[in-house]
Amino acid sequence: MLSGVNVAISNVATGQVLEDERRDSSGRLVVGRLVPGAYELIVYTHESLTNMDPEHGVAIHAFDLLLTMSVRLLREETLGGTSGSARAAVPVELLDYSQSAYGGGQPHVKETDNATPLVIPAEELKCFKEYLPLPESLDSRAQFGPLDLSETFYVPTTSYYSHEISFTARPGQDALRIFIAKANSKVALLEASSRTLLA
Amino acid sequence: MSARRSTSTPELAQKQADGLRCQAVDLPSSLNTHRYLLGLNGAQKDFHFRESYRVDHLWHNQAHKVAFKLQEPSVIRIVAPVHRHLEFELVLNQDFGPYSHKTVLTAKKEDYHSTIFAQLAAGEYHLKLAFVSDAALLQLPCQTVQLEMAVMTVSNAKLRAEAMKAAAPQNAPETLTLSRLFLSSPSGPLTLYKHAALGWRHVEPGLPPYVDQRELYVEILREGFEVSEEDDAGLDIEL
Numbered sequence: 001m002l003s004g005v006n007v008a009i010s011n012v013a014t015g016q017v018l019e020d021e022r023r024d025s026s027g028r029l030v031v032g033r034l035v036p037g038a039y040e041l042i043v044y045t046h047e048s049l050t051n052m053d054p055e056h057g058v059a060i061h062a063f064d065l066l067l068t069m070s071v072r073l074l075r076e077e078t079l080g081g082t083s084g085s086a087r088a089a090v091p092v093e094l095l096d097y098s099q100s101a102y103g104g105g106q107p108h109v110k111e112t113d114n115a116t117p118l119v120i121p122a123e124e125l126k127c128f129k130e131y132l133p134l135p136e137s138l139d140s141r142a143q144f145g146p147l148d149l150s151e152t153f154y155v156p157t158t159s160y161y162s163h164e165i166s167f168t169a170r171p172g173q174d175a176l177r178i179f180i181a182k183a184n185s186k187v188a189l190l191e192a193s194s195r196t197l198l199a
Numbered sequence: 200m201s202a203r204r205s206t207s208t209p210e211l212a213q214k215q216a217d218g219l220r221c222q223a224v225d226l227p228s229s230l231n232t233h234r235y236l237l238g239l240n241g242a243q244k245d246f247h248f249r250e251s252y253r254v255d256h257l258w259h260n261q262a263h264k265v266a267f268k269l270q271e272p273s274v275i276r277i278v279a280p281v282h283r284h285l286e287f288e289l290v291l292n293q294d295f296g297p298y299s300h301k302t303v304l305t306a307k308k309e310d311y312h313s314t315i316f317a318q319l320a321a322g323e324y325h326l327k328l329a330f331v332s333d334a335a336l337l338q339l340p341c342q343t344v345q346l347e348m349a350v351m352t353v354s355n356a357k358l359r360a361e362a363m364k365a366a367a368p369q370n371a372p373e374t375l376t377l378s379r380l381f382l383s384s385p386s387g388p389l390t391l392y393k394h395a396a397l398g399w400r401h402v403e404p405g406l407p408p409y410v411d412q413r414e415l416y417v418e419i420l421r422e423g424f425e426v427s428e429e430d431d432a433g434l435d436i437e438l
Binding site: 004005006007009012020022023024025026027028029030031032033034035036037038039040041042043044045046047048049050051052053060061062063064065066067068069070071072073074075076090091092094111113115116117118128148150 | 244245246247248249250274280314316317318347353357360363364366367371375377378380381382384385387388389390392393394395396397398400401402403410414415416417419420421422423424425426427428430431432433434435436438
C-alpha cells in the first residue's frame with residue numbers, strides 16, 4: 001500500500017522497454033508474442049524522499065518487502081487454429097554462466113524442463129491485457145485488514161457466465177458492500193459450506 | 200449538396216452521448232469523504248487508490264487543491280506518473296487556518312515519477328497540483344492525470360508491517376530466479392520476503408542536500424532470457 005514495485009522487460013538488441021500497467025497494489029505486464037531474441041526482466045522499486053527525520057523518533061525505519069510474483073509464458077490461440085500447438089509445453093533451458101562452466105565460450109545448458117503456457121484466445125487477449133480477470137479469492141487482498149477494492153474486471157464470455165469469488169471473513173470484517181457499475185450482472189452472497197443464500 | 204434531417208432516435212442519441220462522455224472522475228477537492236478518509240462513525244480509514252482524474256475543467260495556472268484532515272498520525276504516499284504532455288508539481292502543505300500554511304514536502308521527479316511520502320501529525324493539510332503546461336493541453340477534452348494515493352494511520356502501518364512478517368511463508372526466499380518463476384508460476388505465484396529491504400531519505404523542501412534521482416533506484420530482480428522462434432510465446436507477468 002505504501003510502496004510500489006514495477007516490472008519491465010527490455011529487448012537487448014533494440015533497447016525497447018515494455019513497462020507494466022500499475023494498479024492500486026499490483027502491476028501487470030502482458031505481451032502477446034515476444035519477437036525472438038534476448039531480453040532482460042527487471043523488477044525494481046525506489047527509496048522514498050520524505051520529511052521523516054530520523055532524529056525525531058519516527059515510527060518507520062525501513063520497509064520490509066513482501067512480493068508475490070508470477071511469470072507465465074503465454075500463447076495466443078487463434079480461432080480455427082490447432083489448439084494442440086498452442087498448448088504444447090515451452091522448453092526452458094537453464095544456462096550455466098559460472099566461470100568454470102563458462103570459461104569465455106558459450107554457456108552450458110545446466111538443466112532443461114518444460115513450462116506450461118497460459119493459452120489465451122486471440123479475441124480475449126486485448127481484454128486480458130487491459131483488464132484483470134475476476135479473482136478466484138479475496139483472501140490475499142484482505143489479509144492485512146479491511147478490503148477496499150475498486151477495479152474494472154473482464155468476463156471472458158458473450159453469453160451466460162457464472163463466477164465465484166471466495167473470501168474468509170476475519171474478526172472485524174462484519175460488513176460487505178459490492179457495487180457493480182454498468183453491467184447486466186447479478187451478485188449473490190453465499191455461505192461457502194452450506195451454500196445458504198445470504199444476500 | 201442537400202441538408203438531410205437527422206434520423207437518429209433518442210436511444211441512439213443517448214448511446215452516442217455516452218460514447219462522448221468522459222469516463223474519468225473529477226479530481227476531488229477533498230479527501231474527507233467515504234471514498235477516501237471517512238470510515239464508519241466518522242473514524243479515519245485507510246485507503247489506497249490509483250486512478251485517472253479529469254482535469255480539463257480546471258483553470259490554467261490556478262493550482263488545484265485537495266484538502267484533507269487527519270485525525271491520527273498517518274503516513275501518506277502520493278505518486279504521479281509523469282504525464283506525456285502535461286507538466287505539474289505536487290506540493291503537500293499543512294494548514295494553520297484559512298490563510299496560513301507551511302510546505303511539508305514538494306514532489307521530486309524520481310525516475311519518471313513524482314512521489315510524495317510523508318509522516319504527518321493529526322491536523323489539516325492540502326495537496327496542491329500546480330500546472331505549468333500550456334492551457335490548451337490542460338483543457339483538451341477528457342484530459343486526465345493519474346494519481347496513486349494512499350493514506351494509512353501510523354498505528355495501522357505498524358500492525359501491517361507485523362502482519363506482513365507473519366503472512367510471509369516461513370521458507371520464503373529473499374530472491375527469486377527467472378527459471379523458477381517460469382516453471383512454477385503456472386501452478387501459483389511465488390513469494391519473496393526481505394526484511395528491511397528499502398530505506399528512505401530525509402529531505403526538507405527547497406533545502407540541500409538534493410538527492411540525485413538515480414540514487415533512489417533499487418533493483419529487486421534482473422535476469423536475462425532468450426526467446427527462440429520455435430517458442431512462439433509471450434509473457435504474462437503479475438506482481
